[in-house]
Amino acid sequence: MIRLLEARGVSKFFGGLTALAEVSLTIGKGEVYGLIGPNGAGKTTLFNVLTGSYVADEGEFVFDGTELPSGKPHRVVEQGIARTFQNIRLFREMTALENVMAGHHIRTRATIWGILTQNRHTREEERLTTERAFELLRYVGIERFARTVSKNLSYGDQRRLEIARALATEPRLLALDEPAAGMNATETGHLRELIERIRTDGTTVLLIEHDVKLVMGLCDRIAVLDFGRKIAEDVPAEVQRNPAVIEAYLGGGHRAQ
Amino acid sequence: MNELAELVPWLGKHKPRAARAVVLLVILVAPMIAIMFGRTWVRVLDFALLYMMLALGLNLVVGFAGLLDLGYIAFYAVGAYTWAFLASPHFADAFPAVAAGIGAADGIHLPFWLVLPVGAALAAMAGIVLGFPVLRLRGDYLAIVTLGFGEIVRIFMNNLNYPINITNGPQGINLLDSMNLFGWDLARSIKLWGFKIDSLFFYYYFFLLCVAGSILFIQRLQISRVGRAWAAMRDDELAARAIGINIRNMKLLAFSLGATFGGVAGGLFGAFQGFVSPESFSLMESIAVLVMVVFGGMGNIAGAVVGALILTALPEILRHIAQPVQQALFGQVLLDPEVLRMLLYALAMILMMLLRPGGLIPAHARYSRPEYVTAGGTGA
Numbered sequence: 001m002i003r004l005l006e007a008r009g010v011s012k013f014f015g016g017l018t019a020l021a022e023v024s025l026t027i028g029k030g031e032v033y034g035l036i037g038p039n040g041a042g043k044t045t046l047f048n049v050l051t052g053s054y055v056a057d058e059g060e061f062v063f064d065g066t067e068l069p070s071g072k073p074h075r076v077v078e079q080g081i082a083r084t085f086q087n088i089r090l091f092r093e094m095t096a097l098e099n100v101m102a103g104h105h106i107r108t109r110a111t112i113w114g115i116l117t118q119n120r121h122t123r124e125e126e127r128l129t130t131e132r133a134f135e136l137l138r139y140v141g142i143e144r145f146a147r148t149v150s151k152n153l154s155y156g157d158q159r160r161l162e163i164a165r166a167l168a169t170e171p172r173l174l175a176l177d178e179p180a181a182g183m184n185a186t187e188t189g190h191l192r193e194l195i196e197r198i199r200t201d202g203t204t205v206l207l208i209e210h211d212v213k214l215v216m217g218l219c220d221r222i223a224v225l226d227f228g229r230k231i232a233e234d235v236p237a238e239v240q241r242n243p244a245v246i247e248a249y250l251g252g253g254h255r256a257q
Numbered sequence: 258m259n260e261l262a263e264l265v266p267w268l269g270k271h272k273p274r275a276a277r278a279v280v281l282l283v284i285l286v287a288p289m290i291a292i293m294f295g296r297t298w299v300r301v302l303d304f305a306l307l308y309m310m311l312a313l314g315l316n317l318v319v320g321f322a323g324l325l326d327l328g329y330i331a332f333y334a335v336g337a338y339t340w341a342f343l344a345s346p347h348f349a350d351a352f353p354a355v356a357a358g359i360g361a362a363d364g365i366h367l368p369f370w371l372v373l374p375v376g377a378a379l380a381a382m383a384g385i386v387l388g389f390p391v392l393r394l395r396g397d398y399l400a401i402v403t404l405g406f407g408e409i410v411r412i413f414m415n416n417l418n419y420p421i422n423i424t425n426g427p428q429g430i431n432l433l434d435s436m437n438l439f440g441w442d443l444a445r446s447i448k449l450w451g452f453k454i455d456s457l458f459f460y461y462y463f464f465l466l467c468v469a470g471s472i473l474f475i476q477r478l479q480i481s482r483v484g485r486a487w488a489a490m491r492d493d494e495l496a497a498r499a500i501g502i503n504i505r506n507m508k509l510l511a512f513s514l515g516a517t518f519g520g521v522a523g524g525l526f527g528a529f530q531g532f533v534s535p536e537s538f539s540l541m542e543s544i545a546v547l548v549m550v551v552f553g554g555m556g557n558i559a560g561a562v563v564g565a566l567i568l569t570a571l572p573e574i575l576r577h578i579a580q581p582v583q584q585a586l587f588g589q590v591l592l593d594p595e596v597l598r599m600l601l602y603a604l605a606m607i608l609m610m611l612l613r614p615g616g617l618i619p620a621h622a623r624y625s626r627p628e629y630v631t632a633g634g635t636g637a
Contacts, residue, residue, distance in 0.1 A: 051499060053495070053498065053499075073498040074498065074501045074502060074503045077500060077501030082500070082501075083499050089495060089499075090492075090493070091489045091492035091497075092492050093488065094485070094488055094489070094624055095625075097625060097630065098485060098488075098625050101485055101624070101625055102486065102489045102497075103500045105482050105485065105489075105502050106501030108482045110481060110482055110483075112478075112510075112514075115477050115478055115483060118477060127626075127629050130625055130626065130630060133625075146630070147630070165500060166500070168500070
């Protein structure tokens with residue numbers, strides 16, 4: 001396994017609360033890596049620290065051999081990590097296409113001067129950005145809504161759009177925060193296909209998800225968080241048998257029969 | 258322009274090209290019609306154009322980037338005072354010894370192509386100075402700090418006559434140079450084949466050129482990676498961060514670019530008026546410009562233009578009606594025109610909220626080039 005992302009003893013405290021306690025994990029290139037755990041286990045906190053929204057109190061992330069800057073989201077995106085949100089966060093007043101185009105921001109270079117004079121480089125970049133955005137909309141299957149203002153899209157399509165926007169940043173690691181939340185079985189099925197396709201096309205996926213069927217079927221390896229600690233990291237079948245995991249989900253007293 | 262054309266009754270829907278021609282024609286002949294009612298009205302039009310520039314600049318900050326700025330007039334002041342300092346006898350009056358020493362015994366009189374950029378640059382710097390401390394603020398808090406900033410600038414202008422006389426305090430600076438386009442003084446009327454062409458006309462067309470340039474620039478900005486980044490930031494700052502937009506830089510860029518327009522408009526104002534004093538840059542002016550933006554339709558270029566035109570012209574028209582009417586009805590003028598102006602703005606705001614909550618021309622902002630979008634769509 002070639003290491004893509006490595007968390008080394010990452011801790012995060014909120015006042016007296018330990019949200020993450022020395023979490024270490026390794027994600028290999030081309031994997032779909034699942035992150036599960038009961039509510040409040042620290043999954044989203046880990047996402048926020050990873051993507052630079054929070055500053056880690058201890059430890060660091062190493063991404064493809066370089067340490068990730070802490071507390072600088074735009075630098076993290078530049079390095080090649082993109083994320084989506086648990087509660088969808090689109091640019092509501094922009095069309096689907098423009099949302100994806102905005103996602104391409106970090107990969108474009110036009111200057112104010114270039115924009116003012118509309119020189120060749122700026123126009124070419126703009127054309128490519130538009131083209132690429134159409135491609136991505138097609139990729140996630142919502143091209144027919146390119147000109148629809150994003151707040152008017154259906155829930156499932158908004159989820160897809162958010163993924164397309166994240167892909168527009170040209171990530172090497174795509175971090176999805178509960179992408180199947182609120183989806184029905186059909187939509188979840190489509191989502192699963194999409195994630196598999198993304199992996200096949202060479203992007204590593206980090207997935208937080210509550211839908212057990214989806215996680216177990218999709219992920220190569222899974223880490224389980226409980227009260228900010230990693231209590232297991234293994235292939236899905238092993239994780240399902242792990243007594244510590246069962247205890248975390250079903251409570252003390254319970255014994256597997 | 259296209260959005261303006263759509264407003265023309267009937268033609269706008271059926272013959273867009275004809276509608277555009279009508280709009281263009283009206284814009285071009287407007288001062289000639291106005292002068293039939295007296296020079297005042299051409300002046301009003303000139304001021305409307307200045308306010309358009311201000312509204313366009315503020316729209317960039319408030320409408321595009323979503324940063325509520327209640328002290329925008331401060332940048333106008335910076336531009337105007339830059340003009341006043343660099344193109345008037347003031348320097349010689351304030352520092353006779355220094356002025357004589359550097360061979361500027363009758364004050365500094367730099368040409369417009371030097372003063373305007375300097376004013377714009379200073380305003381942009383003021384924008385960054387304001388931008389840095391407010392980076393983390395949003396909404397109400399941002400509004401309060403910018404409001405304070407606007408007042409601070411005004412108070413500075415009011416008091417910077419001591420210990421060193423830079424602004425000449427509350428009296429303001431007088432006898433500012435007029436616009437001089439490479440030897441052609443815009444403030445001088447020209448006699449041509451027996452016709453007298455009023456100087457106000459020259460100012461009108463020159464300002465018109467400036468406004469047109471501003472619109473072109475802002476349109477290009479909107480449909481660019483910067484415009485999209487601003488819109489993204491406005492709609493959802495957290496998500497904008499998550500796709501790699503550098504929020505700090507984008508906010509500073511919005512503040513400084515917006516301020517640049519304010520600075521240029523301020524310089525033009527100084528040259529046009531020939532006189533600047535702190536009174537012209539009160540909080541009420543900031544609010545007036547904001548009302549124009551909101552009234553026209555936030556985040557919309559055409560909206561800012563129309564809002565500025567209506568809210569500059571309408572109070573003037575009312576003023577000319579209200580005074581005689583009051584005189585006739587009550588035998589005296591009970592309501593001061595300036596009070597009426599604010600009353601009208603309030604009324605405009607209330608009516609707008611009731612009838613057209615999105616503003617006169619609600620924003621259908623585009624952040625992508627239509628021709629590329631169509632090309633991409635058919636390529637499927």
